[in-house]
Amino acid sequence: MKPDDDWLHSGQGLRPTLRWSFSTDAPLADLQLARETGEVVASDASGGLYLLDRGGQIRALIRTAHELRRLAWADDGSLGAALVDDISLGAFDRKLQFRWMRELPEETLAVAMSPQGSHIAVSLVNARNIIYDAENRRAGKFESVRPLQYLQFVPSVAELIGSAEHGCFARYKLNGDLIWSEKLWSNVGDLTVTGDGRQITLAGFAYGAQAFDGSGAPLGSFVMDGATKFVSSTYQPKFLIAATLERQLLCVDAEGNLRWLLELPDDVIRIALSPLGDWLVCGFASGRIVRLDQAG
Numbered sequence: 001m002k003p004d005d006d007w008l009h010s011g012q013g014l015r016p017t018l019r020w021s022f023s024t025d026a027p028l029a030d031l032q033l034a035r036e037t038g039e040v041v042a043s044d045a046s047g048g049l050y051l052l053d054r055g056g057q058i059r060a061l062i063r064t065a066h067e068l069r070r071l072a073w074a075d076d077g078s079l080g081a082a083l084v085d086d087i088s089l090g091a092f093d094r095k096l097q098f099r100w101m102r103e104l105p106e107e108t109l110a111v112a113m114s115p116q117g118s119h120i121a122v123s124l125v126n127a128r129n130i131i132y133d134a135e136n137r138r139a140g141k142f143e144s145v146r147p148l149q150y151l152q153f154v155p156s157v158a159e160l161i162g163s164a165e166h167g168c169f170a171r172y173k174l175n176g177d178l179i180w181s182e183k184l185w186s187n188v189g190d191l192t193v194t195g196d197g198r199q200i201t202l203a204g205f206a207y208g209a210q211a212f213d214g215s216g217a218p219l220g221s222f223v224m225d226g227a228t229k230f231v232s233s234t235y236q237p238k239f240l241i242a243a244t245l246e247r248q249l250l251c252v253d254a255e256g257n258l259r260w261l262l263e264l265p266d267d268v269i270r271i272a273l274s275p276l277g278d279w280l281v282c283g284f285a286s287g288r289i290v291r292l293d294q295a296g
Helices: 005-009
Strands: 017-022 029-033 040-046 048-052 058-063 069-073 080-084 088-092 098-103 108-114 119-122 128-133 138-143 149-156 159-163 166-173 176-185 190-193 197-204 209-214 218-222 230-235 239-244 248-253 257-263 268-273 277-286 286-293
Touching: 005 017, 005 230, 005 286, 029 268, 029 286, 040 069, 069 108, 080 108, 080 119, 088 108, 119 149, 149 190, 159 190, 176 286, 197 230, 230 268, 239 268
Parallel strands: 029 069, 108 149, 190 230
Antiparallel strands: 017 286, 029 040, 040 048, 048 058, 069 080, 080 088, 088 098, 108 119, 119 128, 128 138, 149 159, 159 166, 166 176, 190 197, 197 209, 209 218, 230 239, 239 248, 248 257, 268 277, 277 286
16 A cells, blocks of 8 residues: 555445556556456557566566557467557567567557457448458458447457447447447447457446446436546456546446446556456556455
């Protein structure tokens, strides 16, 4: 605990406790959680790339001369991907060594990794989306109605969920075939998908955390006292965590009941909930990354 960690005792409910804390050398750019191994991969604004184990200890660290704005990380920790300098896609191994890198025809927006690291999906500003396999071979491509700012693989099937900042979200097969597409009435700041793909939750800013079933039909929403920017769910629809632009972090159960709420000391860059919901990782703009363990 640091002297300025009073925020961990703020808020309400069965508040989580601090397990570990780590700080990057520069402001945090992104972080991702490997759900099977519990490892965290993170990048900072100076081009640093970090691999932390379940205990928050550094297992690998490299420094690059590039901007690593968005990351993806396989659930089994076998492969990672990064959007490099907004124009390239790179794949790296567990030692954070890049296996390959390729320049793309347009500026990149989002990147996603399949659970076992077999495929990487990347979206471009011209609404084109490309899927590569782990060996840098193109496995599929498709165009979306609007450029996709957010992408996530469905863990249990070879499918993708994608969402634009506003206007639509959709489900695709790996070959690019559209399964369904739905219009939205709010902007989107993030998305999360349960392991079986039967529940999708979008961060809808003033509209709260908006839940949909696997076919895109609305299930309901949890409206918060603020603009919901980040969401993360358990593998089964047991818990959901959300962070707002007003620096609140909260957890609700499957019925939408509030378990706890914290007032945060800094802007959030990314949140990630463990598969069972017993702990979570939160990354702050300052570069600090914390693991919080759920009570009970």
